[in-house]
Amino acid sequence: MKKSAVLLIGLLAISGGASASAAGDAAAGKAKSGVCSACHGGNGISMLPGYPSLAGQKADYLEKALKAYKNKQRISPQAMIMQPQASMLSDADMSNLAAYYSTL
Numbered sequence: 001m002k003k004s005a006v007l008l009i010g011l012l013a014i015s016g017g018a019s020a021s022a023a024g025d026a027a028a029g030k031a032k033s034g035v036c037s038a039c040h041g042g043n044g045i046s047m048l049p050g051y052p053s054l055a056g057q058k059a060d061y062l063e064k065a066l067k068a069y070k071n072k073q074r075i076s077p078q079a080m081i082m083q084p085q086a087s088m089l090s091d092a093d094m095s096n097l098a099a100y101y102s103t104l
């Protein structure tokens with residue numbers, strides 16, 4: 001189980017390198033996900049009410065959501081918690097994080 005997960009991430013990293021602008025690099029996303037886990041859970045499953053789980057969500061959706069927070073298109077009291085998080089991410093970070101959470 002563990003071994004196949006590592007293999008999968010390795011394969012994703014290789015395919016990500018082949019087409020840089022397409023799908024994100026899940027391994028790089030995992031490396032950036034430490035701060036996210038405080039609110040979204042270590043495995044992408046949130047324990048907190050009002051804080052969404054990210055595990056298994058579609059990568060496209062996650063990436064669009066992150067961009068919408070960064071561009072301040074998602075506005076709500078809860079979104080105000082997420083906006084500063086997204087504002088610190090580059091486009092590549094967002095795509096990599098989206099790829100990572102979609103694999104969980």
Ligand code: HEC
Nearest residue numbers: 035036038039050051052062065066078079081082085097
């Ligand atoms: C301080 C707590 C906190 C941290 C840290 C945090 N988030 Fe969030 N995040 C939230 C909250 C609260 C929401 C729900 C906001 C809303 O209702 O729009 C959210 C929403 C999201 C969503 C939208 C999910 C959906 O289903 O629409 C994504 C994607 C996301 N966060 C990704 C991340 C990533 C990636 C990181 C790390 C870089 C991160 N978050 C760090 C609190 C946090």
